Amino acid sequence: MVHELGSRLRRLPAPPHIVWRSLCDPYEAGSRAWLELRDDEVPPRVVAGYAPVLVVWSSLWPHRPLDRIRFDLAAAPGSQDCALRWTLTTDGEVPGESTLGYLRHRLNYLINNRLRRSYGQ
Numbered sequence: 712m713v714h715e716l717g718s719r720l721r722r723l724p725a726p727p728h729i730v731w732r733s734l735c736d737p738y739e740a741g742s743r744a745w746l747e748l749r750d751d752e753v754p755p756r757v758v759a760g761y762a763p764v765l766v767v768w769s770s771l772w773p774h775r776p777l778d779r780i781r782f783d784l785a786a787a788p789g790s791q792d793c794a795l796r797w798t799l800t801t802d803g804e805v806p807g808e809s810t811l812g813y814l815r816h817r818l819n820y821l822i823n824n825r826l827r828r829s830y831g832q
Contacts, residue, residue, distance in 0.1 A: 714805050716778070717815040718798040721823045725830045727784040730793040731763040733826060734782050745829035746821065755780065772814070777803030780818065797822050 723730055732739065735757055737746035748754065748771070755768035763784060770778035778801045787794040797818055806814065 713800050713802055716799040716801055716805065716811060717818070718796060719815075719819055719823065720794060720796040721827075722787050723793045723795050723827055723830060725793055726791050727786055727793040728763040729830075730784055730795055730826075731760075731766060733829065734766040734768075735760060743829040745825040747825065771817075775801065775803065775806070775814075777801050778814075782822075795822065 725733075733742065733745070736742075737754075738744075746754070751774075752771045753773055755771055757766060758769050758779065759765065759767035765784070766782040768780040768782070770776055771780070772778065778799060781798045781800065783796045783798070785794045786792075799814060799818060805811075
């Protein structure tokens with residue numbers, strides 16, 4: 712059974728196809744570094760994708776290998792921006808509130824702070 716652990720929708724100041732590329736290759740040559748991992752994290756693998764509307768990552772946390780991070784991308788109404796929703800799911804054990812809060816906070820920081828700033832905002 713898949714459990715949804717968290718989700719957040721925010722606007723990013725780049726078109727969906729650019730955000731899609733950033734998610735598929737966070738270390739792309741010539742792009743601004745945004746995916747700075749901590750010692751307890753590993754680079755994600757893209758396990759599914761459909762340009763430019765969907766990317767699914769493997770877990771960032773080796774101790775939580777059954778977690779997945781799904782990114783749904785769409786054009787934000789009335790602009791060239793991207794409406795990006797990240798959703799954290801797991802096929803495994805639902806963590807306690809403290810761990811769950813940490814995972815949500817970490818994803819929100821990486822996507823809605825670091826990735827946003829890589830586009831100049």
